Amino acid sequence: MKLKRKVKVGNIEIGGGAPVSVQSMTNTLTADIEATVNQIKKLQKAGCDIVRLAVCDENDVNSCRKILSAVSVPLVADIQFDWKLAAACSEIGFAKVRFNPGNIGSNENVRKLTEVCKANGTPIRIGVNMGSLSKSVLDKYGRSAQALCESALEHAALLEKFGFYDTVLSVKASNVTECISAYKLLDEKCDYPLHVGITESGGGLQGVVKSSVGIGSLLAIGIGDTVRVSLTGDPVNEVIVAKKILQSLGLRKGCEIISCPTCSRCKIDLSAIHDKVDKMLEGVDIPLKVAVMGCVVNGPGEAAEADFGVAGGGDGKSVLFRKGKTLKTVANDEIIPELKKLIEESKENNGKSIEQVQ
Ligand code: SF4
Numbered sequence: 192m193k194l195k196r197k198v199k200v201g202n203i204e205i206g207g208g209a210p211v212s213v214q215s216m217t218n219t220l221t222a223d224i225e226a227t228v229n230q231i232k233k234l235q236k237a238g239c240d241i242v243r244l245a246v247c248d249e250n251d252v253n254s255c256r257k258i259l260s261a262v263s264v265p266l267v268a269d270i271q272f273d274w275k276l277a278a279a280c281s282e283i284g285f286a287k288v289r290f291n292p293g294n295i296g297s298n299e300n301v302r303k304l305t306e307v308c309k310a311n312g313t314p315i316r317i318g319v320n321m322g323s324l325s326k327s328v329l330d331k332y333g334r335s336a337q338a339l340c341e342s343a344l345e346h347a348a349l350l351e352k353f354g355f356y357d358t359v360l361s362v363k364a365s366n367v368t369e370c371i372s373a374y375k376l377l378d379e380k381c382d383y384p385l386h387v388g389i390t391e392s393g394g395g396l397q398g399v400v401k402s403s404v405g406i407g408s409l410l411a412i413g414i415g416d417t418v419r420v421s422l423t424g425d426p427v428n429e430v431i432v433a434k435k436i437l438q439s440l441g442l443r444k445g446c447e448i449i450s451c452p453t454c455s456r457c458k459i460d461l462s463a464i465h466d467k468v469d470k471m472l473e474g475v476d477i478p479l480k481v482a483v484m485g486c487v488v489n490g491p492g493e494a495a496e497a498d499f500g501v502a503g504g505g506d507g508k509s510v511l512f513r514k515g516k517t518l519k520t521v522a523n524d525e526i527i528p529e530l531k532k533l534i535e536e537s538k539e540n541n542g543k544s545i546e547q548v549q
Contacts, residue, residue: 201265206384
């Protein structure tokens with residue numbers, strides 16, 4: 192793992208030891224300004240640090256002028272083949288453009304694009320996918336992790352020719368092991384910050400699992416400076432999953448529920464309590480671990496790292512505990528109001544426990 196050079200995307204830093212940022216992409220029509228602005232605001236509210244949108248033509252560029260002035264989160268323009276669109280997006284204030292310079296077809300045009308991006312301080316993300324490898328790379332390496340890595344470096348070299356190093360790289364594949372191998376190779380070979388993700392990972396549980404395994408495996412060994420979870424459906428889910436991946440690796444502070452799978456010792460409706468606590472914690476942005484455990488035999492001990500929690504007892508009563516120690520016994524219908532009080536108390540104390548505050 193190498194420390195990567197730092198790239199600034201609006202007010203967010205990528206690489207150079209900066210916190211790993213969360214990205215997502217709109218799936219509205221960019222020309223539909225109102226729908227796109229609304230979705231960007233929802234993504235930002237969910238915790239997205241950087242939002243990307245597809246810019247397909249001049250009409251989209253014009254829409255983006257209004258979109259840029261209506262939102263505060265840094266925006267990235269995703270451009271397929273037209274370098275002039277990429278240059279126009281840099282000019283109108285996009286915080287980054289995603290564009291592969293090998294698609295331009297002329298050194299002179301690459302030079303012109305780098306000049307515009309340098310003048311505006313716009314970084315470029317080179318995004319190589321297994322599905323879009325050039326014929327020459329495929330002939331040399333086949334469809335492989337090495338092909339992804341070499342292709343990204345080839346694109347980056349085109350920018351380097353003109354003294355442009357404000358670059359972020361990604362090498363995505365939908366095959367998790369191949370994708371992980373490609374990022375490992377790339378991490379060894381360059382000091383550009385890496386945007387990590389598993390492309391076309393699907394939707395629902397499959398997409399969440401594939402993305403978590405792929406992105407999580409890389410982050411766990413220190414690879415990845417910014418992440419995008421790709422899920423079919425509402426992109427807000429991508430942000431929620433990305434934040435949970437970062438939280439589970441201790442890379443971002445936030446709320447976490449510790450809950451057991453239940454067994455025959457459990458005498459309360461733990462699943463319903465879990466769901467209610469999950470709802471109560473929505474949008475709560477403080478470091479907090481709340482335990483929802485099925486029984487007093489093992490619950491408080493197993494969840495001793497939790498700030499507080501509940502362990503189900505018999506006789507319609509359960510035990511509230513803090514850091515593994517009993518706080519009090521409550522009737523089961525008091526569990527939710529009591530946990531709510533503790534959550535509110537933590538919010539007021541900004542995530543600090545009562546002991547820390549005193
Ligand atoms: S905490 Fe209790 S109820 Fe939950 S799985 Fe462990 S033993 Fe079973």
